[in-house]
Amino acid sequence: MIELSELRDSAAKAFPAGSILPNREESWQLASEMGWLLVDLPEDLGGLGLGRAAGAAIIQELGKVLCTAPLVPALLALRGIAGAPDFDGKAQLVERICGGEYVPLNMLPGSVRAAPDGSLSGLVPGLFEADMASTVLVGSDDGYRLIPLDAEGVTLVERPLWDESRRIFDLVLAGVPASAATLVADGEAAAALHDEIARSAMLYVAADSLGGAAATFDLTVEYLKMRKQFDRPLAMFQALKHRCADLKIALTVAEALFETRAAAADTASVVELGAMKGHATDTFRLIVEDAIQLHGGIGLTQEYPVHHYMKRAMLNLQLCGSLDRLQEVTGRAALAAYA
Amino acid sequence: MTDQASPDTLRSELRSWLAANKPQGWRDITDHKAFADSQKQWFLKLVEAGYAIPHWPKEWPGGGRSLAEQKVIYEEMAAADTPRLLLSFISTYHAYATLHECANDEQKTRYLPGILKGETWCQGFSEPGAGSDLAAIKCKAERDSRPDGDVYVVNGQKIWSTMAQYADMCLLLVRTSSEGAKQAGITYLLMDMKSPGVTVRPIEQIQGDEEFAEIFLDNVEVPVSQRVGEEGAGWAVAQATLASERGLTLLELSNRMRGALSRVAELIREHGHAEDRGILRDFGALVTQVDAASALADRFLENRIAGIERVGDASIVKNAYSRALRAYSLLGVRLGGMAEQYRAPITFGDLNTGNWMADFMNSYAWTIAGGSEEVQRNIIAERMLGMPREPKGWVL
Numbered sequence: 001m002i003e004l005s006e007l008r009d010s011a012a013k014a015f016p017a018g019s020i021l022p023n024r025e026e027s028w029q030l031a032s033e034m035g036w037l038l039v040d041l042p043e044d045l046g047g048l049g050l051g052r053a054a055g056a057a058i059i060q061e062l063g064k065v066l067c068t069a070p071l072v073p074a075l076l077a078l079r080g081i082a083g084a085p086d087f088d089g090k091a092q093l094v095e096r097i098c099g100g101e102y103v104p105l106n107m108l109p110g111s112v113r114a115a116p117d118g119s120l121s122g123l124v125p126g127l128f129e130a131d132m133a134s135t136v137l138v139g140s141d142d143g144y145r146l147i148p149l150d151a152e153g154v155t156l157v158e159r160p161l162w163d164e165s166r167r168i169f170d171l172v173l174a175g176v177p178a179s180a181a182t183l184v185a186d187g188e189a190a191a192a193l194h195d196e197i198a199r200s201a202m203l204y205v206a207a208d209s210l211g212g213a214a215a216t217f218d219l220t221v222e223y224l225k226m227r228k229q230f231d232r233p234l235a236m237f238q239a240l241k242h243r244c245a246d247l248k249i250a251l252t253v254a255e256a257l258f259e260t261r262a263a264a265a266d267t268a269s270v271v272e273l274g275a276m277k278g279h280a281t282d283t284f285r286l287i288v289e290d291a292i293q294l295h296g297g298i299g300l301t302q303e304y305p306v307h308h309y310m311k312r313a314m315l316n317l318q319l320c321g322s323l324d325r326l327q328e329v330t331g332r333a334a335l336a337a338y339a
Numbered sequence: 340m341t342d343q344a345s346p347d348t349l350r351s352e353l354r355s356w357l358a359a360n361k362p363q364g365w366r367d368i369t370d371h372k373a374f375a376d377s378q379k380q381w382f383l384k385l386v387e388a389g390y391a392i393p394h395w396p397k398e399w400p401g402g403g404r405s406l407a408e409q410k411v412i413y414e415e416m417a418a419a420d421t422p423r424l425l426l427s428f429i430s431t432y433h434a435y436a437t438l439h440e441c442a443n444d445e446q447k448t449r450y451l452p453g454i455l456k457g458e459t460w461c462q463g464f465s466e467p468g469a470g471s472d473l474a475a476i477k478c479k480a481e482r483d484s485r486p487d488g489d490v491y492v493v494n495g496q497k498i499w500s501t502m503a504q505y506a507d508m509c510l511l512l513v514r515t516s517s518e519g520a521k522q523a524g525i526t527y528l529l530m531d532m533k534s535p536g537v538t539v540r541p542i543e544q545i546q547g548d549e550e551f552a553e554i555f556l557d558n559v560e561v562p563v564s565q566r567v568g569e570e571g572a573g574w575a576v577a578q579a580t581l582a583s584e585r586g587l588t589l590l591e592l593s594n595r596m597r598g599a600l601s602r603v604a605e606l607i608r609e610h611g612h613a614e615d616r617g618i619l620r621d622f623g624a625l626v627t628q629v630d631a632a633s634a635l636a637d638r639f640l641e642n643r644i645a646g647i648e649r650v651g652d653a654s655i656v657k658n659a660y661s662r663a664l665r666a667y668s669l670l671g672v673r674l675g676g677m678a679e680q681y682r683a684p685i686t687f688g689d690l691n692t693g694n695w696m697a698d699f700m701n702s703y704a705w706t707i708a709g710g711s712e713e714v715q716r717n718i719i720a721e722r723m724l725g726m727p728r729e730p731k732g733w734v735l
Contacts, residue, residue, distance in 0.1 A: 221724050236727045241720035248719055253659045256635035257627070275627040328616050331623030335613060338604035 002050060004057040010034065011061035017215070020065045020305055021165055027069035028132065031062075032100035040075055040200070045082050045094050052200050053262045056207040063211025066165040066308055070129040072204045073104035076197055077137040080105055080144055083196050084184040093135075093146070102132045103146075105139060105197065106171070107319050112140040118178030119153070120145070123170060126319075130156050130169035138171065143186030144193060147173070151180035163311040195270050201320045202273035203265050206258050206280035209316045213251055213284040216309040220244070220291040227296075240294065247287050254283035271333045278326035284313040346411045349404075353412060356388060357419040365422045366693065369684035371549055375505045378426035379457050385424070386455050392431050394587075395439075399455070406644045413587050417594035425550075425687070426459055426502055428588075429510070434460040436583030437510055437527075441567050441576045446529065450508070461506035463497035463530070463554055464577065470499075471714045473512075474521045474574065478556065480513035480528065482563065489563040491515070491528060493536075493556045499708065503552035504541045506532050511561070512577055515570050527573035529565045536560075546700040548687055586640045586653065589660050592690065593633040596660075596667060599691045600626060603667070606674040618674070625663075625670055632663040651723030654715035661705035661712065664690060668702045671695030 014030055015022060031037070039054040041047020048054075055075050062071060078097055081090065097103055108126025115121065124138050130149070138145050149156060153176040156169045185193045221244055224235040234240055261268050261276040288310040292299040299306050317323055362381055368374050385391035389401030393412055397403020404412070416423075424431070431454060438447050454460070469475040478495025493513055503509070509530040516524030532539070536559035541549040568576045603622060612618040639656045642648060672679050672695045685692040692698055706712045720726045 221726065225726065233727060235720075236729055238717070238729065241724075241726050242713070242716040244724055244726065245716035245719035248724060249655050249658050249662075252655045253631045253635050256638045257631035259638065260634035275623065275630070279627050279631060324620060327620040327623035327627070329623065330626055331619035331621070334600065334622060334626045335604050335607060335619070338601040 002048070002054070004054060007039070007050075007054055007057045008061050011036075011058045012064075015062055015065045015067055017064060017218075020215075021068060021308065022065060024068040024129065025132075027067055028102065029100065031067075031069045031071050036071060037074060037078060037098055037100075041078060041082055041094070041098070045091075046098055047082075052203050052265045055200065056203045056258075056262050056265075059204050060207040060211040063208040064215040066212065066215075066312055068165055070102065070104060070132070070166070072201075072208060073107055073128045074102055075204065076107070076201055077103045077105035079200050080137050080139065080193055080197050081146075081184065083193050084144065085189055087182055087184050089182070090184075101134070102129065103135050103137060104128055104130060104133055105137045107201070110138055110140040110171070112138060112142060112145070112173060114142070114178070115175070120147075120173045120176040120178070120181055121153075122173045124173070125159070125168075125170045127156070127169045127171055129167055130171065131158070131167070136171065137184070139190075139194065139197070143190040144184045146182040146184060147171070147176065148180060151176050153177070154180075161311075161315065163308075163315045165308055165312055166315070198270045198320070199265055199268070199273050202270070202277035203262055205316055205319050206277045207262075209277075209280045209284035209313065210251070210255055210258055212309050212312055212316075213254070213280075213287045216284075216287050216291045216306065216313075217244075217247055217251055219306060219309075220247075220287075220294050223295055223298075234294075243290060243294065247290055250283050250286055254280050269333075271329055274321060274326045275330040277320055278323045278330070281313070281317045282323055284309075285317055288313040346407050349408050350411050350415060353390065353415045354419075356390075357415060357421065360384065360388065361419050361421050366686045368686060371687070374687045375426055375502070378422065378424070379459075381422055382424055382427040383457055391424070391427070392435070392455070394432075395435060399451075406640065409587055410590060410640055410644070413591040414594055417591050417598065420595075420598065423591070423595075426505060427454075427457075429462050429501060429506075430454045430458065430460040432583040433462055433580045434508070434510060437567060437576060437580045440579045441527075442529075445564070446567065450529065453507075458507045459502070459505055460508045460510060461500045461503040461532070461552075461554075462580070463500055463503075463509045463511040465499045466496060467498055471711055473577075474525065476512055476514055476525065478511075478513050480515050480526060480561070482515075483560075485560070490560040491526075491563060491566070493528070493530070493559045493561055495556050497554040497556070498542075499551050500554055501551055503532070503554050504539050504549070506539075508532060509554065510580060512573055515573075522574040523571055525573035525577070526570050527567040527576040528561045529567060530559065530561050534559050534561070544700075546685065546697040547682075548685065548697075548701070550687065550704070586636065586643055586656065589656050590633075590636040590640050593629070593636040593660055593663075596629055596664060596690060597633050599667070600629060602691065603670055603674070606671060610674055610676070612674065621670060625666055628663045628666055632659040635659050649723070651719045654710070654718045654723075657705070657709070658712060658715055661702065664702045664705055665699075668695055668699035672699045 036058050038047045039050045040052055043049040104127055106124045106126045110124030112120055112122035127136055135146055135148050138147050153174045155172040158169050161168050225233055227234050257276050258280055261273055291306050295306055298304045368377055390412055392402050393404035393409045395402035438450055466476050480491040480493045483490055483492050509532055511528045511530045513526050514524050515526040536557040538555040539552050541552045636656055675695045679696040683694040685694055685697045721728055
């Protein structure tokens with residue numbers, strides 16, 4: 001059995017700290033060669049069967065360097081495909097993905113309608129790096145479908161992001177013939193699949209956020225130790241030390257909740273994992289917010305890296321449900337539990 | 340003794356014992372004396388059952404438990420909502436650790452058995468002029484000869500001594516020299532609270548509780564044989580005292596707070612807020628904050644069980660708990676509305692007294708006592724993150 005710490009170490013070695021925003025295609029190839037697409041895939045489908053926590057450990061390390069390889073949407077799609085009831089070409093598709101083909105899942109809610117003739121129309125936002133893909137897995141309120149991007153009526157529209165470490169696309173469906181798409185799950189099967197994917201999604205976005213938060217925090221403390229004003233390093237001022245201590249506390253607390261929920265991710269509820277994701281992304285937000293302020297003017301420049309983390313943090317807050325929504329759902333569930 | 344038993348066996352043993360033996364109605368006690376009596380009875384019952392001192396070595400009844408087993412005991416006590424052991428806490432942790440690690444055999448033989456009979460200890464460390472800066476203590480001890488052996492004659496004042504009004508003995512830090520570094524002139528004594536010249540005045544706290552007291556020392560004679568370690572080596576002994584509590588309290592308290600979230604849920608329902616999305620969000624955020632603080636306390640203890648502890652870890656755990664406690668009690672005060680502004684009799688030493696305003700006020704004990712939040716932040720920044728200290732030498 002591979003230990004999580006070994007996975008972390010190999011991820012940190014492949015993507016060393018400090019070399020942020022590695023090239024997207026090269027990173028993807030490296031991630032694929034390292035076998036990271038296989039970690040959460042069951043062994044009977046050719047994977048390593050190490051579970052979500054293994055994927056999360058890798059993603060947390062990649063988050064530190066703002067990795068541009070879209071491992072999260074790929075692992076989510078793979079979990080969906082692997083967990084779906086058998087469909088034509090399932091084994092072959094899994095094999096292609098394991099060989100390095102990028103098949104993403106949309107990470108924002110999509111809306112797809114089927115016309116009486118079965119043709120599909122709708123708008124599916126939240127497809128990361130979709131220009132690297134030839135097929136996408138689309139989750140919407142009426143199920144999960146595999147859609148080839150070269151099918152008739154399919155258009156990809158890039159939506160430029162503030163977060164330049166990622167690229168995001170809308171998928172526009174205008175009368176895509178029913179025969180072009182493969183319905184992999186609907187009804188109860190889709191609902192069950194949705195929960196399985198949501199567990200992973202919450203965990204992975206949290207992992208990415210906490211990796212980014214740790215890197216941002218380290219960057220900030222190092223900067224304060226180096227930058228001098230009033231004949232002393234900024235790190236000597238107690239007002240700034242206390243802010244750093246508060247951030248360290250917040251980060252450690254968020255990591256503890258993350259690790260606890262990650263270890264129980266297969267049995268924890270989607271609500272519990274969502275609460276953890278909200279907490280982790282909000283901690284990333286807190287840290288980037290102070291990081292910019294503590295850097296002063298240099299923090300507002302393009303040439304200094306801290307802004308990249310800030311933009312990633314703010315985007316992560318929007319994925320898999322907003323903080324407001326997740327907190328409300330958590331409160332509602334806790335209220336019901338104490339009924 | 341069941342020192343080879345698995346934590347699971349211990350857990351089920353303890354559950355059945357607690358079901359039959361846990362104190363009933365302790366939350367209704369609002370009189371100080373009755374509270375102290377009930378604490379002593381509960382402690383003695385736990386001693387008899389073998390659950391009071393799991394962290395002592397196994398030659399003591401109920402001792403020799405692993406940290407993993409101690410964790411089980413604290414978790415089950417919290418789950419059963421038993422009263423916390425406040426009165427005997429200093430005795431079984433601080434006094435025990437000091438005696439066990441630093442005292443001579445005669446002192447150990449003399450004092451350790453008494454603790455199990457309910458002899459209560461308090462701690463005489465802080466002074467009005469020495470709070471966060473503990474090494475600045477001034478309480479003076481001068482050596483003098485007496486026909487039946489040398490004594491230290493002690494004069495000064497101690498403050499913030501938990502339940503000193505009920506204590507039989509005191510762990511006392513005194514100054515025996517003003518030469519050199521301020522830490523170097525400190526000596527550690529074991530003082531009988533019934534000695535002539537000892538006056539204890541309970542401090543009435545903001546919520547009407549009297550958990551702390553002041554101790555006035557007027558020519559109090561402490562035999563030199565009651566000194567722990569060498570003269571001038573008291574600072575090192577004090578570190579052993581302060582390091583005695585190994586993260587179990589915060590685990591216990593976090594578990595108790597997790598259980599007490601039901602009280603917030605009751606308030607939300609009683610006040611008709613069950614569909615108020617703003618309040619549901621705040622409740623959801625609180626539940627997550629409490630879960631996170633519990634997860635951290637748990638991880639901290641698991642690390643200690645595995646022999647891992649980094650400087651600053653304890654500071655982070657304490658801060659996480661105390662901030663969650665503040666948020667918990669504050670939400671209660673807010674949701675409880677005017678009802679919480681009327682004075683109510685409270686149960687001592689509980690984070691969950693039945694009055695939210697009292698709980699809110701009491702939450703400050705955790706951000707101030709035992710090393711204030713500000714001191715903890717300095718420890719984290721300087722010793723964990725390696726941020727440089729400010730230059731010394733600034734004179735008022």
